[in-house]
Amino acid sequence: MERLVSSVSRPSIGSIRCLPQLMLNVRGAHKVHRESFLNASSSNYIDEMYEQWSKDPHSVHKSWDLYFRNQVYQRPPTLGVNPPSPALTQYYQMTGFLQQQPAAASQQQTQLQTISSGTGGVQEIPLDMKAIQDHMAVQALLYGHHEAKLDPLGILEADLSGERPEGISLSSHKLNESDLDRKFILPPITFIGGQEKELSLREIIRRLEDVYCQTIGLEYMYINSYEKCNWIRQRFEDPEQKKLGIKDIERAVKRLIRASKFEDYLKKKWSSEKRFGLEGCEVLIPAMKMVIDTAAGKGVDTIIMGMPHRGRLNVLANVTRKPLEELFCQFDPKLEPSDVSGTGDVKYHLGTCIERLNRASNTMVKFALVANPSHLEAVDPVVQGKTRAEQFYRGDKAGDKAMSILLHGDAAFAGQGVVYETFHLSDLPAYTTHGTIHIICNNQIGFTTDPRMARSSPYCTDVARVVNAPIFHVNADDVASVLHVAKVAAEWRCTFKKDVVIDLVCYRRQGHNETDEPMFTQPFMYKKIHKQTPVLKKWVDQLISEGTIKQDWYEAEEAKYQKILDDAFANSKSPAYAKDKNWLDSPWKGFFTGKGPFPYPKTGVSEETIKTIGVKAHELPEGFALHRGLKRVFENRAKMLQEREVDWALGESMAIGSVLLDGHHVRISGQDVERGTFSHRHHVLHDQDKDLVFHVPMNYLSPTQGHYTICNSSLSEFACLGFELGYSTTNPNSLVIWEAQFGDFANTAQCIIDQFISSGQAKWVRQSGICLLLPHGYEGQGPEHSSARLERFLQMADEDEDQVTEIKETKHLHHNDLAMYQLDDVNWIIAHLTTPANYFHILRRQLALPFRKPLIMMSPKSLLRLPECRSSFDEMTTGTTFKRIYQEEGAASQNASDVKKIIFCSGKTYYDLYKERANNKLDTEIAIVRIEQLCPFPFDEIRKELEKYNNAKVCFAQEEHKNMGPYTYCKPRLACLLRSMNDARAGEINTCYAGREAAAATATGIKSSHYLEQKTYMQQAMAF
């Protein structure tokens, strides 16, 4: 793009075009008008605002509130001199500057504007000058980036708009070329003057253009903080700040050599292998290293990273410094991992964890690159959760030690909703990681799709504006600018603990992957790319010609790295490097190192413990005003405890309380979990007389207990579940629970469920004990408040429906208990429980197992208050354990051979069946067996029931529709079991079904249909 003002001494057409561009970008003026903080620059207006604000801070716009709170503003002490010219007055009016005070401006032509300077002093500036300076600076800063030369190819504008705004000539704004040589006092919100206090308009524009319209484009003026804006201005407007020392240059050249030669090497050795190379954005490596060096210099020692396919191998090799042997052996199809079984993943998805010395800071830094699926951006919240957990476990309350870096592609960053959802976690008290550095590898293409067809926002980074993150766009072919931006971004994060975005505007030298032909779809772009000199050569040629580095030195460095690559390649043939454990992003040192066999855990606790929790979980601080309704709830609970009983909520409290008392950390999050969607939990109590005074009794059980975090979440399932998953992988000795508001909504987090939770261990040897509570049950609340889609979770279980599980030899732990073997062998546990005691045990079992498995729980709604749904202390005390099934214990069990029908069921259906059977006086004829743990399927225990009720018809009952619920999962397993027993009833199971008919929607929205369906299936269940 043509330079707007070529030099101070050349008052050209260009300069005439430039002035309004900076001063009155039409789009810009419009935006300024809309942003109340920036809009009002007149002192009258500010005074009015101040006046209003002093009386009532809520009466003004939030931006004004922040402005005055920050104490940037001081009232003007005097009236001033210079009247604004009629042209300027007209101009202000046109642009909306004077809309609040036209009379004041024209009458009081001597008014002064007073604002504090960046260094805290107060300057008096005549209004007309002040206004023009302010306006100019503000406009230029706000919109200069639209004119910046960000595309290394010079084709696309990074903001997708190649058009100059209309009305670009000076004359259309009542200004002319003579104004360019007028001197203006520089406002304190700019550092372009250096030592100078005033400059000609031409020079001001030239300097602003140099800072804001070259290879760096800055967006930050929406940040509601004078201090933060000034902080950024200072770092970019002062040319001294950008200068690199020779050491920095040499270090960056070496890094660029590594980044570039690594790709060349892979291309040469494995030309037909997909690697999603970094060519065109090699500068990412020195940029990331600069970020890391800067952060490490400020005390960060743990960096958790998430990134997509592009350049991932390069990041592993040159940022985390994963041994090249371990990378190269991934390309060898003959080398199988020798240590752990699993189905594995492609090499550009794997994670890793490496600790190494950072030479720049001379400190040890731990890197974790989190494994991820192809699903772009899905890893973002997982990284944040892991980072938060790292910070929690080491008491890093402000994120001084652990920090996350997220890398993104331009198309994915703009397109994927989870990016937005993750941004919204960034400042929440229970989710913040105290600032993330986002780096976009903006190659201006997504697979074959041009950004003009892929997004509606000007920049691919616009989503970051929702959290007021500063966005630094930079031309990736200007290495020095990239390094500066990277340094400032890291300093920003470490100073303000807020997110920041680096937009590396680059290109993609190959197709989407190395086997793709990009000319099919991007002929124009790729003709340019083919002619584009690689950034390493470009920069090194420049440095050599300037005499900054020597050719010999450069060649020696190149040769050094070539040797490293060759040596690693030779070594990589050894199977010693092919180990799955090399790819673990969260190794758990010291976690169950024994080989087993491990006994099935007894998860009961002493009666003393139960009583203590019962009391302490309901104690209040002195003078705490509890809600009247809650007092009644607490009284009822006290009565229940007196009777040695618990309901669902108390069973949960007992599980959590006892885990806490064992010293473990517990974290429960989700929408409205503090109270509980169904108002049953009440773990966070609010003082009725004071705002924001609340109490979490479960954190006051004992001084040695683990910490309890219970937090309501943002209204996002995808990001919040991802976050908790990441959290759960960091430390196996804590209980991490995510609760859906209703189970139905969990499918907006389907990607986390499918790609991470159900298959994470198989793909990435990464275990997680996360527990999902998914309220499920048909209670006439319509299609979206009934089903958590139990069938989907069951269908994803990796257990063979045609095989009765037996203990087999495994590579991992030894087991001689079938229940343990099954649990270890399966990808996740799925339960649909009927008693508070079993709920208590299954939560406790999560931590008692010598391995970690995700637990998917269909959790109840009406059972929360059903009087029959209670458990005695006796089912929870020492020696008791989780029951995979509940046998029939009533009359039918006394004469099992006479029983005509055995009904298998799970969850709340049991209580309906129980009542119906009693009403029909069929207690001796029908046995009901509850399958509490659906997956892994308790073949051994069910076999005993089938043997016991050997003359009974085998039936399965469920309240869900036939194509949903547990039926489709249980039917083949029951049949398989009966076949294995040579039992003739194997065929019957196909016909004996009681439940709703197959349907498209999960539940009817019509109450009468609901009741009819309920009645019909009960009748089916009771029929013979």
Ligand SMILES: Cc1ncc(C[n+]2csc(CCOP(=O)(O)OP(=O)(O)O)c2C)c(N)n1
């Ligand atoms: C959620 C999701 N949808 C679709 C894809 C298929 N896909 C793989 S890469 C890609 C383009 C990504 O473009 P960009 O984010 O700009 O990254 P780049 O490949 O250009 O580095 C697409 C659509 C995917 N991996 N994930």
Ligand SMILES: [Mg+2]
């Ligand atoms: Mg792209």
